[in-house]
Amino acid sequence: MVKNAQAHDFFQQLNQDLRHSAFGLPRLILDEDQLKRNIQHAEQQLHKNKHLKPRLVVKSLASLQLLQTVATHFQTQRFMVFHLPQILPILESFSSADVLMGKPMPASTVEYFYLRFTSWNTSNIQWLVDTPQRLIAYLDIARRYAVRLQINIEIDVGLHRGGVSSTQELVALLKIIEAHPEQLKFSGLMGYDAHVTKLPSIIKKADVAYAESQQIYQHFIEIIQAQFPQLWHEELCLNGGGSPSFNFHVKQSVCNDLSFGSMLLKPSDFDSTHLEALKPALWIASPVLKVLENTELPGMPLLNKLPHKDKALFIYGGYWMADYVYPKGAHPHLLYGRSSNQELVNVSKTTQIDVDDYVFLRPTQSEAIIPQFSQLYCYKNNVFEAWETFRE
Structure with missing residues (x-):
């Protein structure tokens, strides 16, 4: 009542x-007081796992002033971008912007960026790759535009929406990167685990699904460490999460980079027991x-x-x-x-x-x-x- x-x-x-x-x-209305309460709660949770760096999902907070407000609170300039036209406002507005693409872009999209925005050729963008075919297409772009592309590899940690799902696939991609150091630089992994809280508990409980996804992620990390030690370093971006699994990652995670955004506004698709402390x-x-x-x-x-x-x-x-x-x-x-x-x-x-x-x-x-x-x-x-x- x-x-x-x-x-x-x-x-x-x-x-x-x-x-x-x-x-x-x-009108679309943002309740600033509730937004700040949600941010404060998220900050408190992040303090539990201080090796996790927050990365803001641009598509979920798709307003520059909103992103600036949230980025200031979290003291971050790490962003996940899913749409090419949204890259430029981020690069122009944040002097130390670190952009991770949230989905693999068509090769023509990547080429358009380097053709159209030559002044941003050295910007800090991690392009997401899921197959050798896409990586080879990106390699050709890097050669033609004389740029060195940062490559983040999408891994399948249980969502089954594409991405690397076997040791052989990961090794094939890393060999291509290793063979072309002037054009390609390995920047890390991205494993999206939204399925963890979406699966009906009768099929699999969320904590079990999360543990399994983390085991898969850890397996891929160990492959890199064992077979490609020259590509491994502590500053790699090991991205995971999404708003649905935020509360699992802050408790324990093999990742060091955590994406979220929607939960700060709490639309109804994000109503779950794992996010009940947050309000619309x-x-x-x-x-x-x-x-x-x-x-x-x-x-x-x-x-x-x-x-x-x-x-x-x-x-x-x-x-x-x-x-x-x-x-x-x-x-x-x-x-x-x-x-x-x-x-x-x-x-x-x-x-x-x-x-x-x-x-x-x-x-x-x-x-x-x-x-x-x-x-x-x-x-x-x-x-x-x-x-x-x-x-x-």
Whole structure:
């Protein structure tokens, strides 16, 4: 009841502040106070494992001002980037940016970067590689553009989304890197383990899945140490994690580099017992355009005559990857259908809501929602500060 009352008070106040300051469009709202509480909790957890260096996932925090705020708190300039257009703002805005690509890029994408942005040819970018074919294509680019590419190798630690899964595959890649020291530099490994907390416990408990993923990771480390000692050094980037497995890594990890981002905003896809100390900090606010006492379905006059327990709202926009959270019980109509223009939202007849009030939704993901809005509105002390997002 306390939580429900707090949520009611928060959204009531947010609604009033939006009505007084907004210009009647859907807005993406960042609750700065909750963001900072989430950051503080994450910092406390990271102190448990001080050899882990934080790496911020850009796609999940896709606003330069947001990234600057979070990077300052964690005292890091390590970033994981998944989208080529997002590399340049990071390099331009952070003087010591350390960029690790979060997925293997097409060779044409890598070539475009070195062709288009020649002034950044010596920037600190680790390109992710998963196969010998991709590595050979990158080698050809390095030769043609006279650059030395840092190569991080993607390993499969149980997610089964590609990447090196055998000793033979890893050895083949390392031999190519070792044979071309002027063009290629081995920078480390990346093993994403989101499956650890996503598997139903009836199939495998999270702690067991995590232990297995760590054993696989350790096996690949030992191969490098034993067979390629000249490539091994303590400064290699041994990246792991993701928000879902954050709490496992901070307790014990073979990695020294930990990626996370979404959990700081806590969209609903990250609701789990492992992240329950973190609370939602990201909301969509949408103005109410129309308030109707009943929902009337086209072509169904008999059904429309039945008693109605809900009133109908039509809002500005809709059909986001998000769930309605306020007013309490708000939901799309099962039969009327969804709309990204004017979505029908049902609320209880007793709900006090008027045209130009706002309904609120909680995104399921931050990476899918943030780029849909040109600005992220940081909300603190009843005031909104507009932060630009990475829309491209």
